[in-house]
Amino acid sequence: MNSHQRxxxxxxxxxxxxxxxxxxxxxxxxxxxxxKISPALQQTARGPFRVIIDTDPGxxxxxxxxxxxRSPELKIEAITPVAGNVPLEWTLPNALRMVEIAGRTDIxxxxxxxxxxxxxxxxxxxxxxxxxxxxxxxxxxxxxPVNQPAAEMIRQIVRKFPGEVTLLPIGPLTNIAxxxxxxxxLAGLIRGVVMMxxxxxxxxxxxxxxxxxxxxxxAARIVFQSGIPITMVGLDVTRKTSLTEDxxxxxxxxxxxxxxxxxxxxxxxxxxxxxRGFVVGPNMHDSLAxxxxxxxxxxxxxxxxxxxxxxxxxxxxxxxxxxPSAGDLQRRPGTEKDTSAMNMSIRxxxxxxxxxxxxxxxxxxxxxxxxxxxxxxxxxxxxxxIGRLSGKQ
Ligand code: BDR
Ligand code: CA
Numbered sequence: 469m470n471s472h473q474r475x476x477x478x479x480x481x482x483x484x485x486x487x488x489x490x491x492x493x494x495x496x497x498x499x500x501x502x503x504k505i506s507p508a509l510q511q512t513a514r515g516p517f518r519v520i521i522d523t524d525p526g527x528x529x530x531x532x533x534x535x536x537x538r539s540p541e542l543k544i545e546a547i548t549p550v551a552g553n554v555p556l557e558w559t560l561p562n563a564l565r566m567v568e569i570a571g572r573t574d575i576x577x578x579x580x581x582x583x584x585x586x587x588x589x590x591x592x593x594x595x596x597x598x599x600x601x602x603x604x605x606x607x608x609x610x611x612x613p614v615n616q617p618a619a620e621m622i623r624q625i626v627r628k629f630p631g632e633v634t635l636l637p638i639g640p641l642t643n644i645a646x647x648x649x650x651x652x653x654l655a656g657l658i659r660g661v662v663m664m665x666x667x668x669x670x671x672x673x674x675x676x677x678x679x680x681x682x683x684x685x686x687a688a689r690i691v692f693q694s695g696i697p698i699t700m701v702g703l704d705v706t707r708k709t710s711l712t713e714d715x716x717x718x719x720x721x722x723x724x725x726x727x728x729x730x731x732x733x734x735x736x737x738x739x740x741x742x743x744r745g746f747v748v749g750p751n752m753h754d755s756l757a758x759x760x761x762x763x764x765x766x767x768x769x770x771x772x773x774x775x776x777x778x779x780x781x782x783x784x785x786x787x788x789x790x791x792p793s794a795g796d797l798q799r800r801p802g803t804e805k806d807t808s809a810m811n812m813s814i815r816x817x818x819x820x821x822x823x824x825x826x827x828x829x830x831x832x833x834x835x836x837x838x839x840x841x842x843x844x845x846x847x848x849x850x851x852x853x854i855g856r857l858s859g860k861q
Contacts, residue, residue, distance in 0.1 A: 505782060515541035517659075519609035519761070520622055522580070523754070524552025524639030525562035527595070527602045527737040531857065532638055532664075532754035533563065534726050537570040538856045541762045544572075545625045545633065548618035550580040552639040552683055553592045554600035559639070562600050564609035569729045570588060573611045580618030580643040584684035593677055595741075595750065602737035602750075606729070623654055630657040635696075637759060638664040638754035640680050645687035648694055653693040663691075664757035666774065666787035667703035668840060677785030678703050681776060685785040689776040692787075698838040701760050702787065705767065705844040706753035711738065715854050721857030730857045733841045755853050768843040771836035773814055790814050792834055826831060 483659055510707050519542050523529045530642035536542050547567065549559040567573050583589045597603040614621065622643065626633050635658060637644050644661070665680035665688065673679045681688045692698065711734055719731035737750050761768045772789035780786065792812050814831035 480745040485823055510515045516543040517541060517634055517761075518625075518629055519634050519636050520544075520546045520548060520625060520639075520774050521758075522548045522550060522618070522622075522635060522639060522643050523563060524550050524554070524559045524600075525566065526553040526559065526600055526639065526754065527733055527750055528752050528754040529553070529559075530562060530566055530601055530733050531567040531730055531752060531853070532758045534570055534730055535755050535853055535856055536636070536758050537575070538570045538726060539758075539762050544575050545629075546618075546621050547575055547577045548580045548622060548643050549577065550618065550639045550643045551582050551584075551589050551591075552687045553596045553679065554598070555589065555591065556580065556582045558598075558600040560613060561609050564611045564613065565606045566729075568609055568611055569590050569725055571607070571725075574698050576614045576621065577611070577636065578616050578618040578621040579613045581646060584640060584642050585645060585686045586661075587684065587686075590673075590683055592673070594744065595658070597736070597740055597782075601733050602740040604733045604736040606732075618643040619650055622647040623651050626654055626657050627651075631659055633657075634659045634761065635661045636663070636758060637661065637691075637743050638680075638757055640683035641665065641687040641691045645684070645690040646691055660697040660699065661691060662699040662701065662757055664701050664754045666776075666840075666861045668772070668787065668789040668842075669704045671786065672703055674782065674785070676777070676780070676783040678787065681787055682785030685701040685776050685778045688785070688787075689778055692774050692776055692837060695837075698774070698789070699760070699769065699774075699841070700838045701757040701767065701841045705755075705841040706751055706756050708844050708846045709756050709849060710748045711750055711752055712748075713738065715850060718854050722860070724859045727858040752849075752853060756844065756849055759849050759852050760844075765851070766845050766849050767841040769839040770842045772838055772840045773831065773834060773836050774831075774838040774840065775814075780854045789838075789840055790834065 471488055521536055521544060536544060547563050549563040563577050567577060568573050665678060667678040671677040673682045716731060716734045719727050719734055741749050772791045775788050777783045777786040812834040813829045814827050814834060816830040818828050
């Protein structure tokens with residue numbers, strides 16, 4: 469039985485084996501020895517790793533940035549804000565506020581795109597408030613962004629450390645796609661992308677699309693088709709990361725500026741959510757992507773070929789995950805006895821009468837382009853997040 473044929477673990481089996489594997493020194497290497505792990509994730513035992521965090525703060529972005537800046541496994545080469553949850557006029561100063569709160573003004577912050585590649589910006593102020601921090605107010609930052617656009621900064625850092633830099637995008641992928649468009653060799657020099665984005669189980673802004681991919685689906689498609697090893701931490705797992713009042717109390721008890729700032733953001737965000745009728749949340753989507761890079765044993769990963777819907781009238785931004793084990797790939801006539809996943813083709817929509825008569829086969833072999841997180845040990849994730857923010861670990 470190969471890794472594609474192996475039945476998925478149940479959640480109970482995952483949590484049980486996760487705890488056991490943690491005791492043994494790492495869930496994925498032990499419990500999934502035959503699964504291929506992306507290079508970015510294989511390395512996390514050694515660290516620190518050069519990373520660039522591309523972000524649209526954003527309540528969960530803000531906490532993710534604070535987590536990252538308190539994590540010795542990460543050597544943060546730059547933070548590159550992008551328009552997303554709120555316009556760049558907010559995401560840029562919010563990112564600068566976070567580096568000041570964390571005492572990490574040594575990290576360069578470079579202003580990114582004000583709008584998606586080909587679309588008008590759609591924001592998520594309904595979830596993050598007009599200021600992106602759920603209404604939590606912090607002083608104007610004194611720190612200035614560097615005098616270089618985000619995409620150029622990404623390009624230069626990757627060129628300076630070829631094969632060493634992992635990109636951690638937790639917002640729309642506009643800056644990353646722009647950097648790839650600037651330099652045709654760049655993708656081959658990037659160690660990996662570990663992103664918060666996408667979903668194989670329905671969206672959160674439309675029934676089809678997750679917010680980050682919805683905002684700039686053309687950029688997302690460029691990234692997924694770039695050949696960079698991708699780990700997709702999407703709604704399939706981030707929906708299981710609801711911040712609670714207990715977490716808030718732990719943050720409030722933390723005697724350091726990061727914990728106090730995180731508590732202020734969390735309190736405002738919880739209140740903002742409750743006022744809008746949400747009985748749980750907000751989810752810590754972005755922190756999970758960062759945490760999954762720091763400690764891959766938090767996530768169960770499965771290989772997929774992921775593509776992004778860009779032309780759908782209702783579905784643009786949907787991420788489609790092709791996987792032979794899901795039985796969703798067609799076999800070519802005559803290959804029924806061939807159990808090799810690599811021989812299975814990937815199909816798009818059938819051609820219309822008005823359009824081309826070419827085959828709907830868009831890839832004639834199944835070659836995965838992403839590891840998709842399909843389960844998470846939420847309790848251990850929150851131990852890491854709250855522990856690091858509050859200063860307990
Ligand atoms: C993603 O969208 C944003 O609202 C969050 O910051 C997160 O990156 C979740 O869909
Ligand atoms: Ca975000």
